[in-house]
Amino acid sequence: MDELTCDKHPQYEVKRKPRSMCPACWAMWDAKVAEEKRIWDEEHKVSSMRYHPATDGALKELAWNIATDQVFTSRHCRNMVEVTMCFPVLLMMELCDRKFLAANPPGLIWAAYKDAGPRAVNGLPMFWSAQFLSPDDLPKMEAYLKKALADRAKWVDVDQQGPVDIDEPIPGTGPCGEANFGLEGSSE
Ligand SMILES: [Zn+2]
Numbered sequence: 001m002d003e004l005t006c007d008k009h010p011q012y013e014v015k016r017k018p019r020s021m022c023p024a025c026w027a028m029w030d031a032k033v034a035e036e037k038r039i040w041d042e043e044h045k046v047s048s049m050r051y052h053p054a055t056d057g058a059l060k061e062l063a064w065n066i067a068t069d070q071v072f073t074s075r076h077c078r079n080m081v082e083v084t085m086c087f088p089v090l091l092m093m094e095l096c097d098r099k100f101l102a103a104n105p106p107g108l109i110w111a112a113y114k115d116a117g118p119r120a121v122n123g124l125p126m127f128w129s130a131q132f133l134s135p136d137d138l139p140k141m142e143a144y145l146k147k148a149l150a151d152r153a154k155w156v157d158v159d160q161q162g163p164v165d166i167d168e169p170i171p172g173t174g175p176c177g178e179a180n181f182g183l184e185g186s187s188e
Contacts, residue, residue: 004028047100051134059137062110063144067152072116072125074109083109085121087130107138 004014006024014032018025054062065071077083084090087109090101109130116125133141 004032042095045094045096047094047096049097049100051104051106051132051136053134054137054141056140059141060144060148062133063141063148065112066110066145067148069113071110071112072127074106077124082122082124085126086124087111087127089128089130101132105135106132107135108133108141 005012006014006022006028008022009020009025012018012025014025014028018029062071066073072086074083074087077086090098090109093101109132111127111130113125115129116127119126
């Protein structure tokens with residue numbers, strides 16, 4: 001916050017409730033109280049984020065769309081810095097939601113290529129929204145993905161198309177285990 005002194009009382013810093021009736025001092029005091037309340041509220045807000053279990057159909061569809069290069073995922077990134085570059089929304093979410101994600105790392109972060117923004121970052125697409133796969137649903141989706149990739153190989157010349165490189169998970173406890181989501185005290 002800026003200097004907490006008004007023009008008329010340059011020697012008095014508004015750290016406590018003003019004793020004078022100076023409107024400028026009081027305006028600063030009110031603003032200071034409001035800002036402190038905003039920060040307190042932000043830090044104490046409870047996230048309403050939850051992982052909803054995906055249906056089998058949804059997991060199959062996601063697996064097929066990944067196998068056919070219609071969906072970009074956090075697994076296409078080499079590290080969490082790239083993940084947050086591709087999904088900048090991860091750093092702009094509410095503090096409580098970022099805390100939720102850091103404490104409950106998603107199994108996969110993904111978006112459809114058709115929703116990519118016009119610009120690319122380091123050759124990777126960028127999205128203004130992101131979908132989250134529950135960590136519990138990840139193994140099931142991976143099993144479907146294996147089948148989908150095998151099915152895809154029957155239909156297209158995989159060598160010519162270039163294989164979907166999703167085998168290398170992001171280092172960490174899970175695919176998104178190292179995520180810090182812009183929180184402090186992280187090692188990015
Ligand atoms: Zn004053």
